[in-house]
Amino acid sequence: MFKTARFRLLALLCGLAVTSACSASPSDAAAPASFTDGVEYVSLPAPYHRASDSGKIEVVEVFSYACIHCAEFSPYVDELRKSLPKGVEFKLVPAPFNDSWVPFARAYYAAKKLGIVDQTHDALFDAKFKQQYPINSMEEIANFYAIHGANKGQFLTIANSPEVDAQIKKDLQLIQTWGVDGTPTIVVDGKYRSYNIKDFPQLVALTKWLVQQELNAKGH
Template sequence: MFKTARSRLTALLCGLVLTTACSAASSDKSAAPFTDGNEYVTLPAPYQRYSSSGKVEVVEVFSYACIHCAEFSPYVDQLRKDLPPGVELKQVPAPFNDAWVPFARAYYAAKKLGLFERTNDALFDKKFKEQYPINSMDEIADFYASEGANRGQFMVIANSPETDAQIKKDLALIQTWGVDGTPTIVVDGKYRSANIKDFPQLVALTKWLVQRELNADKGK
């Protein structure tokens, strides 16, 4: 049985004080391979998307601190290639607790420095396959420096007010979506993955929900 890393999300009113620990194509309903309330849930309206691009949006809520996300990462890489035109895949780093916040900071610093594509799987491999100690902000910065980043510049971006604001925004959206585990998929801010048995099923569900949204757009 596939299990996500779970955590109860609690945001305090001041700053980035985050508590709790890591845990964590048919329109015919009779023929649907997935059931609302089981493999996925329909979120309450008004639906809140991550972006306003106008494309059908697939969001993976993940963390570099989550071993399940490391295992799912190759599936995400393939899914990004397989999604049809008019669909975009985005990732949101989950700041579930104090231990996960540095990894969220690292994600945004890597994106801004143009290092994400080259280092995404490498960070997972270093931390989980090689069992290299990467937990603190300093250790994370050392990793990115080894991948060619300017360490000082990386740290400035990772700890900037802009990154603080983005992490707060991410947390609010994750709470709105009811995400309490990683990896979780959210499609168009409307559907959230729920009781999934394995990664292939999560990919299949994502593609099915995407096609459902594309069909709905055609019908407008």
């Protein structure tokens, strides 16, 4: 059975803590045509909490650049994003589960502010996990982005800004509200969270199925 990188969330300086176990076991089983609440996904209680107020149906991947399973899932995410119906938006929320993951959350928001997420997202996963470059500290992360065209000083200023501090705290509260304790996790419209998933193709199929449930409910 596929397992995400899982964590127990407790309150630390930034409201962060960790106990982790990272393991994955791919399955060859085909994804079913439908899914069961409490098995492959869980329904979240109202009131529903979303990552944005755009009004569009929202698909969120809770992820981290520090998570190897997120790196493995990334090619599937690329295809998922392209396949989502018009009017459905895809968003990334970086999980600040512990002190070692916080720099990667900072990096995501700095890259987003600089408009370079699209060209660096998969590249960072590739550099860290396939090429095994030492990318862990804020300094090492900034060096990576500098190679990809960012001004290092500007990148670090944004990454360590009060604005990013506030966003990380907001993200953690949202992740806790959703009950997310591992990555990658998919949350659809703040109503449904992926749960007991066998493999990445099943996670993609589940996401599409949940999106269709929301489209049907809204009369689309």
